[in-house]
Amino acid sequence: xxxxxxxxxxxxxxxxxxxxxxxxxxxxxxRSAVRWGASASEFEEFYSKMMPRLGEFLELLSHNPPNKLPxxxxxxxxxxxxxxxAAPHHELYKGSAEVPHSFDPRRFRALHGNxxx
Amino acid sequence: MITNDTGDSISEQKSASPRISSTQELRDRFGVxxxxxxxxxxxxxxxxxKEKIFRKTWLKVATTWEIPEIxxxxxxxxxxxxxxxxxxxxxxxxxxxxxxxxxxxGNKIIPETDTxxxxxxxxxxxxxxxxxxxxxxxxxxxxxxxxxxxxELDTACARLREVACDVWQDFVFINMEPEPSQTLxxxxxxxxVVFGGYPYAESTQAYRYSTVLDCNWKVALxxxxxxxxxxxxxxxxxxxxxxxxxxxxxxxxxxxSSTIFAGGMDTTPATSAxxxxxxxxxxxxxxxxxxxxxxxPTGRPDFQFELPTIFPxxxxxxxxxxxxxxxxxxxxxxxxxAHGKTLWxxxxxxxxxxxxxxxxxxxxxxxxxxxxxxxxxxxxxxxFKGLMSGAITEMQLMDQEFLIRHISQNIDKYINA
Numbered sequence: 001x002x003x004x005x006x007x008x009x010x011x012x013x014x015x016x017x018x019x020x021x022x023x024x025x026x027x028x029x030x031r032s033a034v035r036w037g038a039s040a041s042e043f044e045e046f047y048s049k050m051m052p053r054l055g056e057f058l059e060l061l062s063h064n065p066p067n068k069l070p071x072x073x074x075x076x077x078x079x080x081x082x083x084x085x086a087a088p089h090h091e092l093y094k095g096s097a098e099v100p101h102s103f104d105p106r107r108f109r110a111l112h113g114n115x116x117x
Numbered sequence: 118m119i120t121n122d123t124g125d126s127i128s129e130q131k132s133a134s135p136r137i138s139s140t141q142e143l144r145d146r147f148g149v150x151x152x153x154x155x156x157x158x159x160x161x162x163x164x165x166x167k168e169k170i171f172r173k174t175w176l177k178v179a180t181t182w183e184i185p186e187i188x189x190x191x192x193x194x195x196x197x198x199x200x201x202x203x204x205x206x207x208x209x210x211x212x213x214x215x216x217x218x219x220x221x222x223g224n225k226i227i228p229e230t231d232t233x234x235x236x237x238x239x240x241x242x243x244x245x246x247x248x249x250x251x252x253x254x255x256x257x258x259x260x261x262x263x264x265x266x267x268x269e270l271d272t273a274c275a276r277l278r279e280v281a282c283d284v285w286q287d288f289v290f291i292n293m294e295p296e297p298s299q300t301l302x303x304x305x306x307x308x309x310v311v312f313g314g315y316p317y318a319e320s321t322q323a324y325r326y327s328t329v330l331d332c333n334w335k336v337a338l339x340x341x342x343x344x345x346x347x348x349x350x351x352x353x354x355x356x357x358x359x360x361x362x363x364x365x366x367x368x369x370x371x372x373x374s375s376t377i378f379a380g381g382m383d384t385t386p387a388t389s390a391x392x393x394x395x396x397x398x399x400x401x402x403x404x405x406x407x408x409x410x411x412x413x414p415t416g417r418p419d420f421q422f423e424l425p426t427i428f429p430x431x432x433x434x435x436x437x438x439x440x441x442x443x444x445x446x447x448x449x450x451x452x453x454x455a456h457g458k459t460l461w462x463x464x465x466x467x468x469x470x471x472x473x474x475x476x477x478x479x480x481x482x483x484x485x486x487x488x489x490x491x492x493x494x495x496x497x498x499x500x501f502k503g504l505m506s507g508a509i510t511e512m513q514l515m516d517q518e519f520l521i522r523h524i525s526q527n528i529d530k531y532i533n534a
Binding site for chain 2: 051055062065073077080083087091093099109
């Protein structure tokens, strides 16, 4: 990707800065910690800003493997990973940070959880 | 002698058709009576299970793709066997298993950092940190510091203590018997008819979860061995799940299998978007054509996955991408740590993602499945407490809970053998 394209992407997603700051982390364990502390309104805001553009984001991410993404897409990728994990809490669990009627997720260990996604 | 359901010795089992033709046959052959909770609640039976089941049957401890390179090692802590094992890939490419015990004075060769620990043996040797004894990954004792100071030391006899180890469909199994009464191939003979031939080793992208549950291992195993619970327990994570059918039972004692069919569920916008990424990929789309012929032989379009119980503690759900999007298969394993304590391991296996979009889609599918597992595991400690209260002494099982009946009958056979 040349510099012009890179700058265009950075400019195109400048409005995502607050979401990036809150949600975008490289590893599942980091993202889980954020998700467990999120409120219903935060899930709703995340969903309402991400879902309309999810197709656009996925298209951008469909040209490289995760470890060979251009730097300007790292944040978008982490944001989409966080959304992949957070969307059910808005769509299915009414904004609850917990899966209703479930085992304590903090007792569940993701053995890959500290690896960058 | 342990026999199968038709009275043949297990070592004489051959690859006859395992299919049960009707619910009536299932009831006639295996009964309909309530099943005792004794083997769950009685700690003395747990001791028998350790001795007569876990120390005598083949147990899956790894996959070949976890240790792909020469010198790769996996250490597995196995309280049910009172040992820690190290599984190695030697210079000759062969996979072997050893007690993780230095033959000098018993120290662990590889210190563990978790229930599973992965290391690469530099120069293909393992060195005990206590006194520096060096072993090859084939178990040979290679060198001993100050060896001439030992008045007597037979280095040939001081090899790492090897455990029977073999590979089936790229799953690595061990058997603690010094000379196993059955080969792995014989032990899984009937199972191979149903599960053999799928390219399991192509799905190396794993999302692995585990937890320690305060319950007997069979409470956890039984909870994952039937589809009866799906519409209720998973109403949150699988909304609108309809047309669930747990059917097509197959018996290859001590193993058994069955198929989960389902008409569908209410798919959310996010799941639709992520699923489209996987379904649009040649590598991740549904591949019913890759299923072994004994699974869904009539090609029902509502096939979700095959649900077997591989005795004693393993489940390999084979879906070939037909159920959860992109998910080739997933496994559950239930490792007893004590009578009332169990390590549960659940792993989702996908083919490697070629793009970041595919990886994100896999993360979404894995998260949905993890959430369903959180719903499953929510019942287990309560169930165990309920059974241990003595309020009930029998479980009432319906037809779709047949695998539970079958496991229970095989546990009785093994501990009474």
